[in-house]
Amino acid sequence: MLEKLTMTIDGQKGRIDKVITEEFGDFSRSQIQAWLKEQLVSVNGEIVKPNYKVKDDDLIEINRPEPVELTIEGEDIPLEIVYEDQDVVVVNKPQGMVVHPSAGHANGTMVNALLHHVKDLSSINDVVRPGIVHRIDKDTSGLLMVAKNDEAHEKLSAQLKNKTVTRRYIALVHGEIPHDKGTIDAPVGRSKENRQSQAVIEGGKDAVTHFKVLERYEGYTLIECQLETGRTHQIRVHMKYIDYPLAGDPLYGPRKTLPGQGQFLHAKVLGFTHPTTEEEMYFEADLPENFTETLESLTLLTK
Structure with missing residues (x-):
């Protein structure tokens, strides 16, 4: 086929x-x-x-x-399930966990964990990505919605396409942003210099990120970002574009400036309309421990 x-x-x-x-x-x-x-x-x-x-x-x-069908096994991996019903699962993904199997990540992913803990997942995507409606990067932590059946998957995907899903992220960036809020409206596509990364390029896909400053530290700024679009690495690319790259980002920012396993980026807020009941759903996930510890140390250094 x-x-x-x-x-x-x-x-x-x-x-x-x-x-x-x-x-x-x-x-x-x-x-x-x-x-x-x-x-x-x-x-x-x-x-x-x-x-x-x-x-x-x-x-x-x-x-x-058509891709060769693979058999993905469920694995008894700890997974923080924030919410679950017959249609939807909301997961708080830890930093360092890949969302679904791919080259170099055959197991140990969130999908492997879901197949063990949840069982029923939508089949719209191939067998490697059952239930996955949207993704976040391996080293980004936070909230993801997962579909348990195809009807729910289609409705949730439509909400993403129509930009009615609320997604707010907390990010720690290099530099002290002087203004309190801003909007980055710049097209994103695959970088011509480095095929493994994305960049703001002419002819890229529309990408819009809104941000506001939450706290300023010596040499760093804590911000909240709200996405209108969901391009690959969007927040990481946009913040680099305006010269405030994410702290700890090995691909887009200065390396090893703070202790950690990757970029300081957390999907804190997720809101959507339930695909069956049409109830407005809203979830928040606290910052992971390493993130809060880093902010505490920056607070002490700034005082």
């Missing part, structure tokens, strides 16, 4: 393998090149080579092979 993906060139330039990789960030360039060699990619109905240079209005069609 093949799944068809399509895109129309509108201003993008360069080799087709590069352009497709930037458009569909879940696929590596080597994977796209393999599909081109297997003649699974066409432009305006014609098979092309990997070095084909795209032109405006080209219609690209990709006959993506």
Whole structure:
């Protein structure tokens, strides 16, 4: 079975393998090149080579092979379930836990834990991501909603698309932000310099982050961020873009400036409409211990 993906060139330039990789960030360039060699990619109905240079209005069609089905086993991993009913689970993910299995993370993920503790999960995503409606990075802690059936999954996904889900994060950033609040409206896409990271780029996907200052320390600022969109690494990319990168961020900020296992970023608030009852749901998760300890030490240093 093949799944068809399509895109129309509108201003993008360069080799087709590069352009497709930037458009569909879940696929590596080597994977796209393999599909081109297997003649699974066409432009305006014609098979092309990997070095084909795209032109405006080209219609690209990709006959993506369905992923090989994997068996993901439940694992008895501690998991903080904040809320659960027949449709939805809300989880407080710890820092350091990957959300779902992927290359290099075959087990020990939140999905492995969910399969042990929850059992029933939606099947809209492939078997590697059952129930996963949205994600946060491995080293970001905090709240995630998980769907237990396909109907709930579709309704929750629609809320994300329509920007009606409330997501507020607490972040510690380098530098002392002089103004009390702000909005970053800058498109995000895969970095042209480092394929493992994202960046603010021309032609990227719309991304909007609102922030307000909660506390200032010597050399650092504690902020609350509210997302309008949910692009990969959005808060981390946006704060680097305005020269206040997240503390502890190994990819976008100065390394090893504070003790910790990664960026100081916590998904504190999650709000959504229940997919069945239509009740307004609202959850908060306290900052993890290492985050609060770091803030206490910065308070002492600042006084």
